Amino acid sequence: MSGALDPGRLGDLRLRPIGDKVLRGERLDPDDGLALYGTSDLLGLGLLAGWVNARRNGDRVFFSANQHINPTNVCVLRNTCVFCSFARMPKEEGAYTRSLDEVYHEAAQAEGQPTSEFHIVGGLHPKLRLQYYTDMIAGLKQRHPSVHIKALTAVEIAHLARIERISERDVLQALKDAGLTSLPGGGAEVFSTAVRATIAERKLTGEEWIRVHRTAHELRIPTNCTMLYGHVETAADRIGHLTMLRALQDETGGFLTYIPLAYHPDHNQLGEEMGRVGTATTGYEDLKNIAVARLYLDNVAHIKTHWPMVTPFLSQIALAFGCDDVEGTVVYERVYHEAGAQTQMHMPYGELVRLIRGAGKRPVERNSLYQPVRERFDDTSSGPDARTRVPAPATTAPATPAPATPAPATPAPVVSARAVHAA
Numbered sequence: 001m002s003g004a005l006d007p008g009r010l011g012d013l014r015l016r017p018i019g020d021k022v023l024r025g026e027r028l029d030p031d032d033g034l035a036l037y038g039t040s041d042l043l044g045l046g047l048l049a050g051w052v053n054a055r056r057n058g059d060r061v062f063f064s065a066n067q068h069i070n071p072t073n074v075c076v077l078r079n080t081c082v083f084c085s086f087a088r089m090p091k092e093e094g095a096y097t098r099s100l101d102e103v104y105h106e107a108a109q110a111e112g113q114p115t116s117e118f119h120i121v122g123g124l125h126p127k128l129r130l131q132y133y134t135d136m137i138a139g140l141k142q143r144h145p146s147v148h149i150k151a152l153t154a155v156e157i158a159h160l161a162r163i164e165r166i167s168e169r170d171v172l173q174a175l176k177d178a179g180l181t182s183l184p185g186g187g188a189e190v191f192s193t194a195v196r197a198t199i200a201e202r203k204l205t206g207e208e209w210i211r212v213h214r215t216a217h218e219l220r221i222p223t224n225c226t227m228l229y230g231h232v233e234t235a236a237d238r239i240g241h242l243t244m245l246r247a248l249q250d251e252t253g254g255f256l257t258y259i260p261l262a263y264h265p266d267h268n269q270l271g272e273e274m275g276r277v278g279t280a281t282t283g284y285e286d287l288k289n290i291a292v293a294r295l296y297l298d299n300v301a302h303i304k305t306h307w308p309m310v311t312p313f314l315s316q317i318a319l320a321f322g323c324d325d326v327e328g329t330v331v332y333e334r335v336y337h338e339a340g341a342q343t344q345m346h347m348p349y350g351e352l353v354r355l356i357r358g359a360g361k362r363p364v365e366r367n368s369l370y371q372p373v374r375e376r377f378d379d380t381s382s383g384p385d386a387r388t389r390v391p392a393p394a395t396t397a398p399a400t401p402a403p404a405t406p407a408p409a410t411p412a413p414v415v416s417a418r419a420v421h422a423a
């Protein structure tokens with residue numbers, strides 16, 4: 001695809017000068033971004049984005065063997081993030097908070113599996129202190145030393161800094177010392193002040209989200225970045241958001257991947273108010289958000305499709321629209337299923353490989369830092385014996401060994417499927 005791009009053949013005349021810029025490797029400006037969002041020539045948009053992706057990543061598509069863990073769904077912002085289906089008040093039905101033993105018990109499912117990443121996000125619990133999280137991370141590293149830990153969104157970092165009365169930098173340093181590898185990109189939603197006033201009036205501001213990620217990057221903690229689309233935001237809001245992400249990436253280079261997150265309207269106040277219950281975003285919007293991101297975020301290496309939100313089928317098609325990164329095996333997807341996602345909670349390893357190959361692409365299993373773990377897949381069954389792994393790169397050991405915690409004698413209670421600021 002990278003060899004033949006003729007912008008003069010694009011159906012939408014507004015895309016042609018943008019295609020010329022893309023061919024010359026020039027940065028797109030906000031007006032270009034608005035034209036991309038405004039076009040109805042989805043295939044032309046995909047052609048441009050696919051060309052850029054092929055030039056950058058060839059036919060490689062990255063995925064990870066990861067496991068999501070959500071330690072608590074109790075959140076002090078439960079009544080003000082009106083798009084969220086996950087959070088509960090402490091005494092509300094369905095509220096849960098895991099002990100560390102319960103977290104370790106769930107994480108133990110990684111044993112004998114190819115898991116290379118724990119993805120840990122949750123609510124803003126009023127009483128869970130920083131030590132709960134540092135102990136959790138250190139304990140997980142002690143039990144699973146080769147597994148990277150991607151944990152806590154910028155919102156959670158800012159919350160911990162507030163209740164501990166210390167700086168966000170100190171929170172991040174403590175988590176890193178405990179064994180944290182990277183931060184997920186959730187909690188960004190859309191940075192526009194007007195949008196936040198409508199959907200998340202008490203959540204940290206866009207500038208504060210950027211500040212937390214800048215600090216993480218300064219501490220050499222790489223992070224992901226996201227945007228929640230498909231609710232009340234405008235195309236200008238989206239481009240403003242992407243422009244802020246691009247500016248921070250120019251400054252620090254710390255973003256690993258960008259993930260457009262599709263809003264799901266079930267079981268939340270915003271969906272009811274908008275009369276959107278039972279409807280998700282459209283495939284057209286999902287593909288457009290992938291393609292615009294690939295074209296506009298010229299300094300972010302990877303664009304990820306989140307299959308639990310948009311379905312594996314749509315994610316497969318996204319690989320022809322500029323996407324080179326697919327959400328992983330997940331194991332327990334609670335966040336979007338609580339909001340009405342109809343997809344599986346788990347994607348077997350072999351299915352992910354087949355999904356990528358089915359799109360004519362070359363799968364590459366990666367770790368949290370996007371270092372290749374495996375590039376040959378002679379047997380794509382999901383069993384642990386089917387894989388021949390290259391040694392995992394060295395990871396940071398916990399600064400102080402965590403106290404050994406015996407596994408619970410009885411299985412941890414099954415947590416209800418609740419568990420939104422993920423990714």
Ligand code: SF4
Nearest residue numbers: 075077081084087420
């Ligand atoms: S989106 Fe995050 S911060 Fe807001 S209520 Fe849900 S869990 Fe809490």
